[in-house]
Amino acid sequence: RLEVAMAADSLMPGHLRLSRGQAVHELLGYEAGGWWVQDLAASLPARLLGQGNGRRALDLCAAPGGKTLQLAAQGWQVTALDISAKRLKLLEENLKRTGLVAEVIAADAFKWEPEAPFDAILIDAPCTATGTARRHPDVLHRIGPRQIEQMAEVQARLIERASGWLMPGGMLVYAVCSLESEEGEAQAKKVSLPPNPIRAEELPAGLSPTPEGHLRTDPGMLPEHGGLDGFFVARWRKS
Structure with a gap:
């Protein structure tokens, strides 16, 4: 089994965590497209949408694309939207490597409009990223009240916009890699x-x-x- 061959443990189905570091490209199954790299917390929002069974999902603010790969692997018909064409190139490379399929669109979410509503939308919103402090401790010294306020405003606009793109009965999952309540709990209360x-x-x-x-x-x-x-993650279902 893969976890034995890679000396890895697993906390969830489809997840492996290595006990020691190694160059990613040298690991068993990577070049063959068998898996991709993602923090455990970052993998949870897409899991909360469940199996797609061919239904339509939007990954909003999709780059660099780990959640798009997850949704595609879970059977969703995925549209991956991000404002950065440059960052979407990595997603396109990973789609090719893994053999997964998604529609990739470089566009501004505040100007773009879908042709039809979605069964599910995942918003991995731009945020202060204070939740990544274990890997990037400097972030705690770079973020202040002004940045938090600015990000919270963008997040609220994204949630409002995405809410209008859901089909009745559709699910919305909102996630941020932030420790700030303004971007998490307080944001969810306004939905x-x-x-x-x-x-x-x-x-x-x-x-x-x-x-x-x-x-x-x-x-x-x-x-x-x-x-x-x-991370902070919240989920809603449109009535």
């Missing part, structure tokens, strides 16, 4: 869609939803497994 609470059985062992049905991770969690980034 008018009916909540679709995250359930404990949807998460790996050691992680639990908040009383509000959201997910909040921080870099100090799961230390015995190498930790994970700080």
